[in-house]
Amino acid sequence: MDIIINSLYSNKDVFLRELISNASDALDKIRFLALSNSKLLGEGDQAKLEIRVRANKEAGTLEIRDTGLGMTREDLIKNLGTIAKSGTNAFLKKAAEAKDTSNLIGQFGVGFYSAYLVADKVTVTSKHNDDKQYVWESGAEQTFTIFEDTDGEQLGRGTRLTLHMKDDGEDYLDEKKLENLIKKYSQFIDFPIYLETTEEVEVEVKDDDAKESETDDETEADPKKETEVESEVESEDEKSGEETDDDDIKVEDGDAKDARDEPKKTTETQKVWTRLNENKPIWTRDPNEITKEEYDAFYETVGKMPGAPLAHTHFKGEGDVEFKSILYIPSKPPLELYSGEQQEEKDAIKLYVRRVLVTDNFENALLPRYLAFIVGIVDSDDIPINVSREMLQESKIMNVIKRKLVRKALEMIKGIMKKDDEEPEAEEESDESSDEKTNEKKAKPYIQFWNKFGKSIKLGVIEDSANRARLAKLLRFRTSKTDNKDPNDWASLDQYMERMKEDQDQIYYHSGADLESVKDSPFLEKLIKKGYEVLYLTQAIDEHMITQLLDYEGTKFMSISKDNFKFGEKDQKEEKEKNKALKKMYKPLTKFLKKKLGDKVSKVRLSNRLSDTVCVLASDQYGYSARMEIIMRAQAF
Ligand code: ADP
Ligand code: MG
Numbered sequence: 001m002d003i004i005i006n007s008l009y010s011n012k013d014v015f016l017r018e019l020i021s022n023a024s025d026a027l028d029k030i031r032f033l034a035l036s037n038s039k040l041l042g043e044g045d046q047a048k049l050e051i052r053v054r055a056n057k058e059a060g061t062l063e064i065r066d067t068g069l070g071m072t073r074e075d076l077i078k079n080l081g082t083i084a085k086s087g088t089n090a091f092l093k094k095a096a097e098a099k100d101t102s103n104l105i106g107q108f109g110v111g112f113y114s115a116y117l118v119a120d121k122v123t124v125t126s127k128h129n130d131d132k133q134y135v136w137e138s139g140a141e142q143t144f145t146i147f148e149d150t151d152g153e154q155l156g157r158g159t160r161l162t163l164h165m166k167d168d169g170e171d172y173l174d175e176k177k178l179e180n181l182i183k184k185y186s187q188f189i190d191f192p193i194y195l196e197t198t199e200e201v202e203v204e205v206k207d208d209d210a211k212e213s214e215t216d217d218e219t220e221a222d223p224k225k226e227t228e229v230e231s232e233v234e235s236e237d238e239k240s241g242e243e244t245d246d247d248d249i250k251v252e253d254g255d256a257k258d259a260r261d262e263p264k265k266t267t268e269t270q271k272v273w274t275r276l277n278e279n280k281p282i283w284t285r286d287p288n289e290i291t292k293e294e295y296d297a298f299y300e301t302v303g304k305m306p307g308a309p310l311a312h313t314h315f316k317g318e319g320d321v322e323f324k325s326i327l328y329i330p331s332k333p334p335l336e337l338y339s340g341e342q343q344e345e346k347d348a349i350k351l352y353v354r355r356v357l358v359t360d361n362f363e364n365a366l367l368p369r370y371l372a373f374i375v376g377i378v379d380s381d382d383i384p385i386n387v388s389r390e391m392l393q394e395s396k397i398m399n400v401i402k403r404k405l406v407r408k409a410l411e412m413i414k415g416i417m418k419k420d421d422e423e424p425e426a427e428e429e430s431d432e433s434s435d436e437k438t439n440e441k442k443a444k445p446y447i448q449f450w451n452k453f454g455k456s457i458k459l460g461v462i463e464d465s466a467n468r469a470r471l472a473k474l475l476r477f478r479t480s481k482t483d484n485k486d487p488n489d490w491a492s493l494d495q496y497m498e499r500m501k502e503d504q505d506q507i508y509y510h511s512g513a514d515l516e517s518v519k520d521s522p523f524l525e526k527l528i529k530k531g532y533e534v535l536y537l538t539q540a541i542d543e544h545m546i547t548q549l550l551d552y553e554g555t556k557f558m559s560i561s562k563d564n565f566k567f568g569e570k571d572q573k574e575e576k577e578k579n580k581a582l583k584k585m586y587k588p589l590t591k592f593l594k595k596k597l598g599d600k601v602s603k604v605r606l607s608n609r610l611s612d613t614v615c616v617l618a619s620d621q622y623g624y625s626a627r628m629e630i631i632m633r634a635q636a637f
Helices: 002-007 014-036 073-080 086-097 111-117 167-173 175-186 210-220 236-242 247-261 292-303 389-394 396-422 438-442 445-463 465-472 493-499 515-519 522-529 540-549 569-600 626-635
Strands: 051-056 061-066 119-127 133-139 145-148 158-165 193-204 229-231 265-275 311-317 323-329 348-353 356-359 375-380 506-511 534-537 555-559
Touching: 014 051, 014 061, 014 111, 014 158, 014 175, 014 356, 051 167, 051 175, 073 119, 073 133, 073 145, 111 119, 158 167, 167 175, 175 193, 175 292, 292 311, 292 323, 292 348, 292 375, 311 396, 323 396, 375 396, 396 445, 396 465, 445 465, 445 540, 465 540, 493 506, 506 522, 506 540, 515 534, 522 534, 534 540, 540 555, 540 626
Parallel strands: 051 193, 348 375, 506 534, 506 555
Antiparallel strands: 051 061, 061 158, 119 133, 119 158, 133 145, 193 265, 229 265, 311 323, 323 375, 348 356
């Protein structure tokens, strides 16, 4: 916990976002359950799904109250009392490496602990429909207490967090600060968020004794009463009795007397619940009326990541199934995306049915694995409202939605290319963390995308045969004709095709562990001399992908290290003539070598593709390339 707290220390503000998002999650859960059993919601205040935040300066506490699902005794122990949840280790590992940890906490499900950034003790009072009301309490140490709450205010249903603020956390008891934070982080929370604020109001006084009688009201006031307005008239009056030597209070006393002298009006401070968020869901609004700032802010909410996304798309699915959707490409891949750890079929798309969140980790994801980096929401009126998660998975409606989402996601990616043409020199925020490669700063938008998510597109070529042709257009390569020091000089397959030699009928590629070793390969010598372009494949996934692709718009891919490699027709003819004589001349040598090497090679023959190097080991036409063999062996295929 110390590490979590310390790694987040520079950005304490996040605690409120995390706790409100937990409240919102709990409200989503009860709202979902109530779809099939409305009795679960209960009656009166309990049935109102909302979040209330209240600061108590005198007590030094901050309260966050929700009417969500609540937690049973067991839930409290399991969810709050155990820090060894699976995400925690991964979080600690990443936190040690990362410079900016503010986006880590939500992703790893350690959000609750962020309360200890500002509080030295947290009291959680919770009531779940299936259990009695319990109080869980813990300081930032290794133990917690839990007991049944028989004496406290009964919540009906839901959870109240009371943060006992540290001395340096008291800023967060300031109403203005709280208001700003909630507006900043939580404007797209789907439930009303109220903040208790203090307001000065003029009230009419009926008689001269009004002041006394109101003070009486105050002492009798029922703190449990959830009225919209609670009077709190000059409560300093009580204090002034005890602290007689406080000058400030005497001055206020004088003011109050003046006010009483005025005929029929007086100023009172009242506690008022103020609603801070509007909640017409952004996806139901007209895209033309939504600003970029609003889209970016919504991205922070759904993507749980700070900063602006690389791209977004907001569209309506029409036809057989109607739905609305907003999808984003994040500015960075989620941490676990390429970590090589076993990945479940899981994406970051939230599914809503008639504006009710049904699920945000759909067992059978809405997007295929290769697009799992995309975040966003889908909302449809056409899904039966009381559908079970199991039924959802098999539903035809879902398949229609999935197909459309993939199509739109690919269009969104293609859309980034257009930006490359518009922007002559790509701008980047200058305070981008310094661990990013410097040449990434100059990269154009699509190249930025490619550097971050190219691997996913390659995976898509392998896995999504229906969209293979579309995906092939998104591929980018370093080649023998691109300037490989220039961050923006990458070739698309279309560009390769345009640059092909007149009589060339295949797309040449060569693979190796890195650019250096591919570039220096003897296989390339003659091709480059003759002016052919060769794709450089350096990622493990590349050759797999090319094998799946087979051809690009009818033109086949050809490894230049394969035995059956041939030049373009014209060059081929030329070489053939020359070779005939040479072949004969060197027959004794090739024969001798084959005999000497025996089973280690399948044949030895004269090659026409070398210019400076004496000999190369080429792969059999039907076998793996040398590079592929290394990869296969490493993965024990
Ligand atoms: P995460 O929200 O990613 O699961 P957190 O550390 O933020 O991780 O919260 C841990 C768990 O505690 C939640 O998954 C939830 O089960 C429970 N929890 C936290 N806050 C609330 C709340 N206000 N109401 C109900 N359950 C809650
Ligand atoms: Mg959370």
